[in-house]
Amino acid sequence: MQSAYLHGYYDQMVEFLRNVFSAALKTNDALEKGVLTGCLRIAKESIFTGLNNFNVYSVFDKQSSSDFGFTPEEVMCLLNDYELRKFERTVKEW
Numbered sequence: 001m002q003s004a005y006l007h008g009y010y011d012q013m014v015e016f017l018r019n020v021f022s023a024a025l026k027t028n029d030a031l032e033k034g035v036l037t038g039c040l041r042i043a044k045e046s047i048f049t050g051l052n053n054f055n056v057y058s059v060f061d062k063q064s065s066s067d068f069g070f071t072p073e074e075v076m077c078l079l080n081d082y083e084l085r086k087f088e089r090t091v092k093e094w
Helices: 002-007 010-026 062-067 072-081 085-093
Strands: none
Touching: 002 010, 072 085
16 A cells, blocks of 8 residues: 555555455455454555454554564574574563
């Protein structure tokens, strides 16, 4: 959405995503529940107008805080990969 906005095709992208989500999520009898993830808060965008029972959960919401994030092993791998092992204690405390 951000790229579409910056490059002048925002309205076309909204229309495209609205159609995709409606076909994949709303009118799909084989699907009971869908989960969408992303890094931008676009829940209020018009691309979701065709969906019912739509809930937004952030990594900051208590009810979903245990469902998002990295495992301790993944954190250590990231610290190692980026040569940031010296911040291990700080990251654990945070």
